[in-house]
Amino acid sequence: MTTIIVDAQRTATPHWPVPQERRTVTVLFADIVGSTALVDRLDPEDVRALQRAYFDTVAGVLHRWQGVVEKYVGDAVMALFGARHSDGFDAYRAVRAGLEIQAALDRRPMVGDSRLRVRVGVATGEVVVDLGSAVSGGHGVASGAVITTAARLQEYAPPGAVALCAATARATAGLITQRQLTPVPVAGRVPPMPVWHAVGPVRPGTDRHDGPLIGRRRELATIRDQLSRAIREQDPRWISLVGPTGSGRSRLLHELTRGLTTVDGMPVRWCVATCQPYPDQVMAPAAELLRGLAGVRHGDGPAVVHDRLVAALASLFPPERVAAAIPALQRFLTTPDGSSAALAGAAICRDVLLRLAAHQPLIVAVDDVDRAAPAMSRFLRALFSTATARGLPLALITLHQPQWADTRPSPARRVTIGPLATVQSGRLLRHLLTRAGQPVNLADRLLPLVGGRPGHAAAYVRSIVDGADRVTLPLPDAVRRAVCAELDHLDGERRAVLMAAATIGDVVRGAAVDRALGWAPGRSAPALRGLVAAGLLLPRRADGYAFVAPALRQVAAERLPRALRAVFGRRAAEAPRLDTVRPDAVLPRDHAAADRAGSDRAAADRAGSDRAGSDRAAVGGSGVRRAEVVPLDVVRARDGRLDAVLAVPPSGATDPLRRGLPSPTMATSPTAPTRGANRSLGFRRLRAVAPAGDVPPTRASATPNNAGGHWPAAPDRSPTTIRAVPAVPGPAGRAPAAGAGARPDVVRTGPRPPLIRWPTGLAASA
Numbered sequence: 001m002t003t004i005i006v007d008a009q010r011t012a013t014p015h016w017p018v019p020q021e022r023r024t025v026t027v028l029f030a031d032i033v034g035s036t037a038l039v040d041r042l043d044p045e046d047v048r049a050l051q052r053a054y055f056d057t058v059a060g061v062l063h064r065w066q067g068v069v070e071k072y073v074g075d076a077v078m079a080l081f082g083a084r085h086s087d088g089f090d091a092y093r094a095v096r097a098g099l100e101i102q103a104a105l106d107r108r109p110m111v112g113d114s115r116l117r118v119r120v121g122v123a124t125g126e127v128v129v130d131l132g133s134a135v136s137g138g139h140g141v142a143s144g145a146v147i148t149t150a151a152r153l154q155e156y157a158p159p160g161a162v163a164l165c166a167a168t169a170r171a172t173a174g175l176i177t178q179r180q181l182t183p184v185p186v187a188g189r190v191p192p193m194p195v196w197h198a199v200g201p202v203r204p205g206t207d208r209h210d211g212p213l214i215g216r217r218r219e220l221a222t223i224r225d226q227l228s229r230a231i232r233e234q235d236p237r238w239i240s241l242v243g244p245t246g247s248g249r250s251r252l253l254h255e256l257t258r259g260l261t262t263v264d265g266m267p268v269r270w271c272v273a274t275c276q277p278y279p280d281q282v283m284a285p286a287a288e289l290l291r292g293l294a295g296v297r298h299g300d301g302p303a304v305v306h307d308r309l310v311a312a313l314a315s316l317f318p319p320e321r322v323a324a325a326i327p328a329l330q331r332f333l334t335t336p337d338g339s340s341a342a343l344a345g346a347a348i349c350r351d352v353l354l355r356l357a358a359h360q361p362l363i364v365a366v367d368d369v370d371r372a373a374p375a376m377s378r379f380l381r382a383l384f385s386t387a388t389a390r391g392l393p394l395a396l397i398t399l400h401q402p403q404w405a406d407t408r409p410s411p412a413r414r415v416t417i418g419p420l421a422t423v424q425s426g427r428l429l430r431h432l433l434t435r436a437g438q439p440v441n442l443a444d445r446l447l448p449l450v451g452g453r454p455g456h457a458a459a460y461v462r463s464i465v466d467g468a469d470r471v472t473l474p475l476p477d478a479v480r481r482a483v484c485a486e487l488d489h490l491d492g493e494r495r496a497v498l499m500a501a502a503t504i505g506d507v508v509r510g511a512a513v514d515r516a517l518g519w520a521p522g523r524s525a526p527a528l529r530g531l532v533a534a535g536l537l538l539p540r541r542a543d544g545y546a547f548v549a550p551a552l553r554q555v556a557a558e559r560l561p562r563a564l565r566a567v568f569g570r571r572a573a574e575a576p577r578l579d580t581v582r583p584d585a586v587l588p589r590d591h592a593a594a595d596r597a598g599s600d601r602a603a604a605d606r607a608g609s610d611r612a613g614s615d616r617a618a619v620g621g622s623g624v625r626r627a628e629v630v631p632l633d634v635v636r637a638r639d640g641r642l643d644a645v646l647a648v649p650p651s652g653a654t655d656p657l658r659r660g661l662p663s664p665t666m667a668t669s670p671t672a673p674t675r676g677a678n679r680s681l682g683f684r685r686l687r688a689v690a691p692a693g694d695v696p697p698t699r700a701s702a703t704p705n706n707a708g709g710h711w712p713a714a715p716d717r718s719p720t721t722i723r724a725v726p727a728v729p730g731p732a733g734r735a736p737a738a739g740a741g742a743r744p745d746v747v748r749t750g751p752r753p754p755l756i757r758w759p760t761g762l763a764a765s766a
Helices: 035-040 044-064 090-107 145-155 166-171 217-232 249-259 284-294 302-313 319-334 340-359 374-390 422-435 442-450 454-465 477-488 492-501 510-517 525-533 550-558 562-573 591-607 610-620 632-639
Strands: 020-032 068-073 076-081 118-130 162-164 176-180 196-201 237-242 269-274 362-367 394-400 413-416 537-540 544-547 645-648 666-668 684-687 755-757 763-765
Touching: 020 035, 020 044, 020 090, 020 145, 020 477, 044 068, 044 076, 044 090, 076 090, 076 145, 090 118, 090 162, 090 166, 090 176, 090 196, 118 145, 118 166, 145 162, 162 166, 166 196, 166 477, 217 237, 217 249, 217 394, 217 413, 237 249, 249 269, 249 362, 249 394, 269 284, 284 302, 284 319, 284 340, 284 362, 284 374, 302 319, 319 340, 340 362, 340 374, 340 394, 362 374, 374 394, 422 442, 422 454, 442 454, 442 550, 454 477, 477 492, 477 550, 492 510, 492 525, 492 550, 492 562, 510 525, 510 562, 525 537, 525 544, 544 550
Parallel strands: 118 162, 237 394, 237 413, 269 362, 362 394, 666 763
Antiparallel strands: 020 076, 020 118, 068 076, 162 196, 176 196, 537 544, 645 684, 755 763
């Protein structure tokens, strides 16, 4: 049959330094039942009209649920969910799209009396995605076995049904009503493949919080104090509870609703709602607030809803106002969408909450507000601003993730939930394992994996109960989905930095990230700071960073293709190499310069102390002092800063990395006398300085025969090594600029001294 591409609009493709990713995606495969027989009995013009109606319907549904159509094959449509961006609900959106495709085709009239029946298969698995080709209507965007699995699944779906693989069924458990079927044989696969059929969406229930609250005492006390002050002072407050998925936001809210029931003897009323993922109606959370206030349950008949609304409003409004408001509120509870009638019902609901706050202290809490539609955000802002203007004892709590574009008003308080302490995580794991009937000694192995997140701890314990390997302890699917969503909230550059950092080591430094990505030195610094602000990295000493959770590092590294992962690791491991140079490569070539160097050496020997002689003996056992060179271009390539601090091994130590570098650009003196030179030389620190012009006269460099004051008289043909030198003295009549009062074997950073340029083009540090 003819292939018709209906939706070929290119999706937004921001700059992305990593061209391919290994991603967990959900694939939807839909095909018409009996298309050959249908086409044989239709006129070609009718076939084309039928195809257009079919593809338009399918593409419209997929676009609504944020699916990307990869290809049309005959009458089949293949779409990807989570290929470019994941929100943790890719499988849910794919199954909802499959169910809606079936319903839309049943409702839409086709050509003549023709009726289309479609089979849909939905599978979830790992693929390699070409991010630059993630377009709707493109080909070759993703590669992986899950694509074949989705095509096979639709063959086992009855007409009008949606078949699911095991991974999709696990990802949508509690969100989609499912019915498991007998495993089906698939060619080339042993054992048979389990299959589920999706029945329809369900309303998720509230999470159980029957265990003790471990930790969070400080956050709990802070929020209780803010809520009590808002009620006591009749000064409305908006509290924003912020934390990543799995941090325990909902658990903390449950503890607040259970513990804060009175303030100064006055009973407090709570109204709580949760924003579900991709609700069918944008004002559903507001309707949920009204249901909780009036005691209306889902499934109650119209008469029950009417009576309970009347009972809730009777003490707040006069009778005539109650009679006028009840029909609008009933319609609002039935269809809380964005229509004008629904918005009018939402306005009445807001007035009900304000009237209730005037009679009794009220706390309104909305969980997962980052999923809410803009209309719901406007509803909350209007509620808060009106309560503030009237001076009502009302408080508002919203719970969301850190990356949400917060719409709170400026006076709102923000409470951030960080990771649990190690001791608290251990207590939580032991409690969860005991309640699940698992060995408590597993807590020691799980402790470094959960990263202080209670949700991750619960997911690991649940996976063990479900039969996960206790030896390897694989990352639970729920944790992987949540971490993938955290990564995809980042822009391309920060995501690339995080993925490259995951291949480096426990402590991440900007120079290593720049080398891994092939960037100019210092380019990754803003992205690293942004990752710290986003709560994904933690700053460590010596300009290093660490991942906040082991799962984050694992998922970030596993997203890279194997070849790119190896390249990043190899580049990051390539530390800057310091060149081993010969003295004749850095000394002045003319005899006059050599004579001046010899005179300078003699003068230095006469003025030097026994400590200087001991220092020379420690370096090489020879009285001939060797020039020390630091390649400035290597320093720049390493860290992008001219004050990079390099660790230098003791003289005579063998270092295989110091070979084959470009010609040096900076020389330093090895033999200026320092206090404590009799010590054995350990690892020292050296400061790299860029050329900055001529050196002013100093006490150490006033000898006319040697402007630098440090050059040896005769060339030594043996290779030299690099070691630290003491701080450079300042201009005449001043105290030294750096190193005063410090350890003698460490050069302290101070005002940068200018340099003398020698005829060879090298810069000698004054």
